[in-house]
Amino acid sequence: MFKKLFGSILGNNEEENKQQQPQNQHASQHHEDNYDDEYDDDENYENEDDGDAYDPETLHGKHYTIDQFNAEVESRAKAWIAREERDGVKLEQKDIDNIYFNYRREVYTAWNNCSQDQMLRWEMANSMTHMGIATSGFVKEDSSNPFLQPVHGIDLRTYTAMAKKIGSGVDYTLVCKAMNLEPAIWEELNTVWPQRMAEDTSFTVTTLFGQYYGESLDDITQLANIEPEMSDSAKEYLQKMKTDPYFYEELEGARQAAYNYGMDGAQWILDNFGINLAQFQEVAMMYMEDRNKNWNSNEISQRLNHRTEKP
Amino acid sequence: MSEEKKVNSFLENLKKKAKEQKQYGGETKIVEAKMDVRDCPNCGAGRAQQDGLTHCAYCGFEFLSVKLTDGIYVKKEDNSQ
Amino acid sequence: MGFFSSKKEDKLPEWYAQVKENQERFFVFLDKMENKMMELCEASIPELTELYKNDPDIFHREYGRLKAGVLGQLEQIREKVDDVHEEKILDLYSEINHSGVRATHPHYGLLNDFRNQCGDRYRQQFEVKLEEWTDKINETSAEDLEIKYQNVLKEYDAIKDKFTCKQCGSPITIEKIFLIETFVNCPSCNTQNTFSPSTQAQMLQHFAQDLARQRTASLYQAIRNAEQKERDLYQKMHELKLKITFEKDKKLAAQYQQQRDAFEKERQEAIDSLPVLSEQYTRAKYAEWIKIVPDFKEHLLTRMENDLGAVSPRW
Structure with a gap:
């Protein structure tokens, strides 16, 4: 399940993609293009985290301007849309959004010769500009909002x-x-x-x-200074959860599993580790933000596997 | 074990667990509607509407240390002058 | 056998037996899983319905835990099926595909059919059943919110004139159903009293949306019906298209084409009706919602505008 979820986060999951296609296309029309080559590793790009190549705020490459980038996306998208319309295809707003979405990815990856992880980090940093949706870890308090x-x-x-x-x-x-x-x-x-x-x-x-x-x-x-009462061992567990991501994943897995067995997962964690829901969520948010800012698909998948296996 | 028996014993087990476990956040209290009043703890004066909600009109005691804005029922007019 | 099956090479490839076996076993496995699902749900639904009615906890948490447990079991079945599908179908497909049976290979049709038939069996039967059961499990908490709402109204009528000012003792009428604790003014001495609504009244804002949905469910159903109609017509058109492709009799083919055009027209009408139906539903739902909690009017109007601007209708 997590594998699948993970695949859909990365946007390259064959089955997810299939589901989103119109249901009643003829079977032989699916899968003409294969996913055989989709799971290329990111190993070729290990030097990219040097930091200097990208603007720290927008994560765009420094060798072009954002205006140039937008113009390129715009011209490719417009050409595609024109072609579709010439063929008599009626495009809805969501189709057009999708076309732009894909070209943004394409141009970014091509111009920066970067890995998918870098592309995803950039996409999250820019989700507000691109799609009007905020991503955790990248939002700043804006007093004019x-x-x-x-x-x-x-x-x-x-x-x-x-x-x-x-x-x-x-x-x-x-x-x-x-x-x-x-x-x-x-x-x-x-x-x-x-x-x-x-x-x-x-x-x-x-x-x-x-x-x-x-x-x-x-x-x-x-x-x-107002704190709920907490035992020493609970304090230790909480500390461990904050510093050891794998321990956190174990607890998260166990918490979810508890629900599947008719128990309240939050209560289960409280009973067994003395950690309450708010404290748990605080750590969960901390890891989520960290994950978004330092998107690394290998590590995420390792952690998720750990979550499902251990408990 | 037949499939049916398996289902039943599984379900029984689930029910037992669901029943036995404590509620997170404790038992819920069901309360009736009620009315209360807060006199000024400093001078004992009542709190009159025309004087606003934030300060005691008589001794200036601070009931609320915030500036009220337009909320659901409390509005910015409820700030004491 | 599908349209891509080979004509040039009539001899079946050696991997075909394996593919056939995996497919047959996968189908049997799915039958078994569907059966398991049915047994679990048929046993659970009466229990859940009963528990929901009799659970004294206002948040129905015991019920919630039991339901989560049953849904968790369904989820595990789904995961198991997903794993098997991946391992026995997709992996085998990839293996053969990688061994050289690519899209241009004469036997590719056989391989592709294998994957698609298994995929369709999985998505269009198993998953549909799973969804249906999940809906039924969720429906066990369906209650007539109208009754719950009437209870709030009755309670309000019973208490609204029962309170007196804590300062001077004069009667204070509670002017409306307050949704949260607030200040009420004594008309005699002007003292600000604090009024705290009952638990029941405080719950009103939390079930108001569901009540509004309940009241406008037929409009929502109309949207779903139009969507279904569109899908059905698309399917019919697709079947006709295949017929036309393989029909040698020109006259018959023309007839099919005519029929297909008629379906297309009807399908376009269904598509065009969607935004209209969707807007009708959204406006009606919010109108009801505002009626139930008028104090949230401004907030709800903002949300209505958001929903009206959304691409797909929001439940």
């Missing part, structure tokens, strides 16, 4: 910190007290922020919420 204006004076980061404390088992009245807020105000925050997440089609609010969740947030001093 109306979705990010504080609610009753509480910004998203502070709201996240409060939600995290409450999620970790601290009674919400204590959290309110520490912030000098009445529960009625907390309930407003806890309604308006999720509403904004639902309204924001770019997922910036949701993604930032997740990013903050992965931070320690101890600089929000009012909340820094």
Whole structure:
């Protein structure tokens, strides 16, 4: 299953692709092009992480400008679209988006002679510009974004910190007290922020919420000192989870497996390791962000395999 | 074991586990609607609507240390002057 | 045998026996898995339905765990099938393909048919059944939200005049169903009291969308029907196209073509109706949703605009 999921993340999974084709094409029309050559290793590109070749912010190569890049994508996409239209094919917006998506990948890979991993890192760094969708690890707080204006004076980061404390088992009245807020105000925050997440089609609010969740947030001093009770061994497990990605994958695998066996996975982790859901999610977010920023398909697949095998 | 028996014993086991395990977050409390009031802990005065929600109109005690914006029911007019 | 089967070389290749065997065994295996799925679900559905009704927990967590367990089993069946499909079908295909039976090879048709027939059996039968069972398992928590909603309304009627100001004791009428804790003003002494709605009333915002969906389900079904119609017509057209290709009688072929054109017209109509149906559903759903939780009107209108701009309809 993970293999499949993983394949679909990379966008090169034969079966996923097949599913997305119209169901009723004749059988012999599928698979004319084969996937035989698709699993080329990335080993030829090992020198690419030198860092100097790419702009640290956009991850575009430095030997061309973004305008040049866009112009190239534009001309290839337009030519394709024109050809399709000449053939009488009716293109929908999503088809056009797809054409651009593919040409962006193609041009980037060709111009930078890079691996698929590098291409994916670049794609995530630019998901907002390309598709209007935020990717975890790449979003910055933008004070002009109306979705990010504080609610009753509480910004998203502070709201996240409060939600995290409450999620970790601290009674919400204590959290309110520490912030000098009445529960009625907390309930407003806890309604308006999720509403904004639902309204924001770019997922910036949701993604930032997740990013903050992965931070320690101890600089929000009012909340820094209220902690749920935790045993020494639980503290050790938590530390291990933060520093040993394979241990984290094991727990994540076990947590999911617990659900499959009629148990509450969050409770199972709490019972066995003393780690609560909020603490668990914090570490999960930390790894997710790290994964996006340093996309490395070999390592990801190794970790996912570990998740499914061990427990 | 026949397939049917296997299914049944599996299901029984699942049910047992689902029943026995504690709820994450503890038992849920079902509460009735209720009304409350918060007097100023500093001077004991009540909190009047025209004085806003954030500060005590009499002694200036801070009920809420935030600037209210337009939320669901609480609006920016609810800031004390 | 498919259209790509070889005419030039009538002798079957030596790998063919292996391919045939794997295919037959794969089909038997799928039958078995489908059976297993059916037995599990048929036993679970009454249990789940019963548990949902009788679980006193307002969040139905015991039910939720049992359901997750059953769905987890289905997922494991799916994973197993996926593994077998990969190992016994796709890997064998690749192996033979790599050994030189490429697209231009005279026996490629046999190989390609093997992969496609297995793939179709897997996707179009097994997966469809799996989805149907999953839906049925999920439906065990279906409840009449209208009743749940009426209970909230009844409760509100019963309590709205029961409260007094904590400061001066004058009666305070709760003016509407508040969705979260908030401040209410005493009309006599102007004191800000805090009103905290009951658990039941606080749940309203969480099931409001499902209730709105429930009320507009027929409009949603109309979208699904149009999509299905389009697919069915496409299939029929495809069959006709094959018939036309192989039909030697010109007159008959022309007849088929005529029929095909008629289907195409109908199919285009179905496609064109989709955005209209989709908009109808979206507007109706949000109108109901806003009726249930009017205090979220502004938020819901924003979301409605987002949904109206979306490429495919949102449930």
